Amino acid sequence: xxxxxxxxxxxxxxxxxxxxxxxxxxxxxxxxxxxxxxxxxxxxxxxxxxxxxxxxxxxxxxxxxxxxxxxxxxxxxxxxxxxxxxxxxxxxxxxxxxxxxxxxxxxxxxxxxxxxxxxxxxxxxxxxxxxxxxxxxxxxxxxxxxxxxxxxxxxxxxxxxxxxxxxxxxxxxxxxxxxxxxxxxxxxxxxxxxxxxxxxxxxxxxxxxxxxxxxxxxxxxxxxxxxxxxxxxxxxxxxxxxxxxxxxxxxxxxxxxxxxxxxxxxxxxxxxxxxxxxxxxxxxxxxxxxxxxxxxxxxxxxxxxxxxxxxxxxxxxxxxxxxxxx
Numbered sequence: 001x002x003x004x005x006x007x008x009x010x011x012x013x014x015x016x017x018x019x020x021x022x023x024x025x026x027x028x029x030x031x032x033x034x035x036x037x038x039x040x041x042x043x044x045x046x047x048x049x050x051x052x053x054x055x056x057x058x059x060x061x062x063x064x065x066x067x068x069x070x071x072x073x074x075x076x077x078x079x080x081x082x083x084x085x086x087x088x089x090x091x092x093x094x095x096x097x098x099x100x101x102x103x104x105x106x107x108x109x110x111x112x113x114x115x116x117x118x119x120x121x122x123x124x125x126x127x128x129x130x131x132x133x134x135x136x137x138x139x140x141x142x143x144x145x146x147x148x149x150x151x152x153x154x155x156x157x158x159x160x161x162x163x164x165x166x167x168x169x170x171x172x173x174x175x176x177x178x179x180x181x182x183x184x185x186x187x188x189x190x191x192x193x194x195x196x197x198x199x200x201x202x203x204x205x206x207x208x209x210x211x212x213x214x215x216x217x218x219x220x221x222x223x224x225x226x227x228x229x230x231x232x233x234x235x236x237x238x239x240x241x242x243x244x245x246x247x248x249x250x251x252x253x254x255x256x257x258x259x260x261x262x263x264x265x266x267x268x269x270x271x272x273x274x275x276x277x278x279x280x281x282x283x284x285x286x287x288x289x290x291x292x293x294x295x296x297x298x299x300x301x302x303x304x305x306x307x308x309x310x311x312x313x314x315x316x317x318x319x320x321x322x323x324x325x326x
Contacts, residue, residue, distance in 0.1 A: 142161060
C-alpha cells in the first residue's frame, strides 16, 4: 500500500515581521538577529487570529486544492504545541470552523511540540496502511508569538507563526512508501525548553507573567541533542539501510541557525539537499518540517525514486525521524 499526497497548503497569518524592524524595536545592533538566530523574516499572527482559525484556513486551502469536502476525510489530526483552550481540543475547533455539513469525521490532537507533525504522520501511515482508512488530513497550526519574552531577544526573534495542512490518501500505485520511523525521549533534557504556566501546576494568580513565556536553555539543549543524535541516527540508518548522505532531500526541524549548521556539518550533508525554511519563516514549532515538505511538493521536486528524510528534536528532550521512498 502506497500513500499519496493529495495536497499541501499553508497559511501564513498576520503580517511579515522583518528582523531589521525587530532590531530597532529591541534596540539591537543591525544584523544581530540574523547572526544569532538566522531569521530574516517571520510572520506573527494578528490579535484576532487563533490557532483554530489559522488551522482552519490552511485546511480549507488544502481541501480546495484536492477538490474535496470535509466529509470526504476519514480522519483529521491536529498536531502541534499551540492551543486556544485546554478544552475542547484543537482538531474539533478547526473542524467546527469549516464544518457546514456537521460531518461526523473523527478527529483528535497530537502534541509532542516540535515533533508533532512526525508523530501525526506516523499515526496517519498506520491508519492508512493497516486500519483501512482512505484519506487522512494533518493540520499543524502554531502561534508562538504570544508566548515570547521581549526581554529575551534570542527566543523573541527566533519564532514565527504558521499553519499548514497535508491531505494523504491510500493508493495502490502512486505516492510513497514509509521505509522507517523512530522516536526516542531523553528526560535529562525535560527542563531545557518549557512554558511553565498555563496548566494545573501554575494557573491564575499563582503564576507570574514570566512563567507564561517560552524559556529555553539553548546551550544545554544543543549539547544533549548532539550527545544523543549520533546513536539515534546510527540506529535509524540500520533500520532503513540508508545513510544520511544517500537521501535526496533532508528536512530537519528548524531549531536555529546554529542547530541547522551543526546538523549539516556533523553529517557532512550537501547543503543543496537540505531544505531550510528558517530564514524566511523562523522556527514555527511543529509547522517547520511540513513547511519544508510544502516547498518540495508544490515546486514538484519530489519525483519517483526520491528518498527523503524528515527529522528533528523537540522539548522533552525527544528525537524523531521518518524516511520516505517515492
